[in-house]
Amino acid sequence: MSELEVLDIARDGMMVMLMLAAPMLLTGLVVGLTISIFQTLTHIQEQTLTFIPKIVAVFGALILFLPWMLRELTEFMQRIMDKIVALG
Numbered sequence: 001m002s003e004l005e006v007l008d009i010a011r012d013g014m015m016v017m018l019m020l021a022a023p024m025l026l027t028g029l030v031v032g033l034t035i036s037i038f039q040t041l042t043h044i045q046e047q048t049l050t051f052i053p054k055i056v057a058v059f060g061a062l063i064l065f066l067p068w069m070l071r072e073l074t075e076f077m078q079r080i081m082d083k084i085v086a087l088g
Contacts, residue, residue: 016076020069027061028054
């Protein structure tokens with residue numbers, strides 16, 4: 001296995017990791033910004049107000065995107081296995 005192949009696998013793994021994390025991170029970001037704007041407009045400065053909606057939204061995004069995430073992980077693992085078989 002050459003250095004280029006190792007770098008290709010590492011790059012592919014990082015891209016898959018970022019793609020799988022993005023839906024939950026973006027959901028948390030949008031919910032957090034929305035709640036922050038609401039708190040600013042209403043002058044409610046309760047710190048714990050942001051946690052429960054963010055947790056619920058991220059959990060909902062996880063449930064919504066889980067089939068796609070599993071498909072992406074399966075395809076990534078299939079690519080890795082194909083490369084292992086090609087070496088042997």
